[in-house]
Amino acid sequence: MSAVELAGVGKRYGRVRALADVDLAFDCGVTGLLGPNGAGKTTLLRIVATSIAADSGEVRLLGRDPHRSQADVTAVRRELGYLPQELGYPSDMTAFGFLEYVAVLKEWNDRERRSQEVRRVLEAVGLADQATVRISRLSGGQRRRVGLAQALLGDPRLVVLDEPTTGLDPAQRADLRRTLSALGRRSTVLLSTHQTEDVAALCERVVVLAGGTVRFDGAVTDLVATAVGRVWLANEPGEDALVSWRTGTGRHHVVGGTPPVGADPAEPTLEDAYLLMLGHDAHRVHSPS
């Protein structure tokens, strides 16, 4: 039995179908959710985080059905850490004060242990020296890290992170990778991101979502393998290529379509595989690495 089980899960907002017939199961380890805007990643994460209810299908979290009773939902929430896509903070709270508040909500009633835990997570996200700074005076990336810290309180068994890497510079992303991979050894970590590099570096498993349905669910290496033989390095951009761009060396990286004359096959990256998988939707998401 997996930590998270979704069977036939669907959700609509008015006329818009955000998720349709999603079947997924997650266990220990770090799984990345990739997909363009509107693919349903946030909706999926909100359902797993017990923030909203699915319209149809079955959801089982940590072996419990969150719809069944108050006791079940509360039990799940005790083992849950959630970073929403947008997080708001009371304007005059310090980082420490905010984390203390969330810790009390997570039932850390003993003052000493609570302070130690808050210090621990601040250390884990590299903000130990900013503990007493007002959140309104922190940079965007630092605020995001405060949000991440609250999701780590108590080392939860289920960690749901919606776009944790936005606003982080490469050094901070490297730190995050280290923290999450350590976390992934004991917990089930689900994160969504637009950056394929994050998924490539951090996740063993990737789920590609588009239009509310699952397009791919499996190991990162398997996803990359689907692009073998469909990516080239050429002197000119391919005419019917899915996407192509000029690289730093002056040659063109061509993805999909027929290989132009004089093209050499190139080692596919996760991003190439992702673009190929999305097909025509790819133009909306591509950002050259």
Added chain:
Amino acid sequence: MTTGTRDWHADPELLSRYLTGALNALTASSVEHHVNRCETCRTAVGSLLEPQLVERTWAGIRDSVERPPLPQPLRFARRCGLPEPTAVLLAAAASLRGAWLVGAFLSLSFATLAAYASGGTALAPFLLAAPLAPVLGVAAAYGPRQDPLEVLVATAPYGRTRLILLRTLAVLVSVLPVTVLLGLAVPGPLWLAAAWLGPALALVPVLLAVAAFVGPRFAAALVSFVWSGVVLGSAWLPLAPTWPVEAAQQGVYLGLGVAACAVIVIRAGTDRQPGVAL
């Protein structure tokens, strides 16, 4: 030794004798006089003291400095026995801060003054303000469910409904007694001092119940609007100044309050279902 006095430092022997009190007062004072001005010697002292002592002191400093101080009203409540985690939860609510309470107190005072000055004919400001103070206080104590911060509250084990009810209780405890006291200064029959409690205790559950559907801000506006209509309307018509709080009306308020409580209880029973909350 050819080095000048500027390079002289107290050797560890001398410093440890200073620490154990083996130096007489005069020598000790001289050592102090030197170390006060010498960074090197100060550091040397650090390695001679037991590390646990210095660490223990730092832990205390850090704790006092890191934890944000509670607002005054809550510090008072703590001394009266309020549990510490509860105080932390209440501290995050805007309407339990000193500034808000002072503002509420001032508005109510003005309203009372108006009633007093008019000799009992202009009760409208007081009857308007007294029940609305707790209503607005409760509304200010939490945000709409889609509020980014409230999302965290909604997915935490403590429970959003429980938190809202806790804050409601805190607002009532902090606002009601003062208003009753002010009410005693309002000229007229003595029961007037507490008569406004009827609408107050009815409007608060109504606010919570309506807020469960449309959010606290809109609900507060709606409730304020309706109550203003009742009070100002009765003054306009004109009915007796005490009409809004007379027996017949109190019965209506009671009924409304009970109905609202029923709605809350039913919703609270299902509140921890994801997607449904107060």
Added chain:
Amino acid sequence: MGTTPIVTDAALVAAVADGDMSALRELYARHGAWLHARLLRRCNDRDVVVEVVQDTFVALWQDARRFRHEGEVGAWLWGIAFRRMVSRLRRRKDVVLLPEWDVPSVRQHVLPSAEDQVLLGVEYGDLAAGLRRLSPEFRAVVQAVVLDGLTTKEAGRLLGVRENTVKTRLHRAKAQLRTALTEREEGWP
């Protein structure tokens, strides 16, 4: 060869005023131990000393803006710490506040070397003899006002006497010492 810029104490205090806790930690690392040491020489209750040092640095955190940049940070901290300790201990008689004035029977290893004595500015003989000849009340006043830097009013509160009494005793002590000394020592008003 580059030089690492050394942050001055005053700069650290400015950082603390800005809410920088690592600056507070650095100031504690520089001054905390010595503060403990000075207090421990005057008070044999460790818990009180710990509390006083804690209060001092918390006061630093809260009032860092008020630091006038004349004088040393260490001296400023000592002022806060000693006053706090004095007010805490005013009612308690069991705690030793005044150090031993009499030179213990001569044991060579107890005294600093002759060279150290010179460099410390300690000259035995006339000054020590003069101080020893003072009565305990006079010595107490000298210790409190001259060596610990209290005002006469604060010394009065510490010793449980009126401010005028402190001033009188100080005056008389100085007169007595002047006759015992041939030249003025540094630091004496």
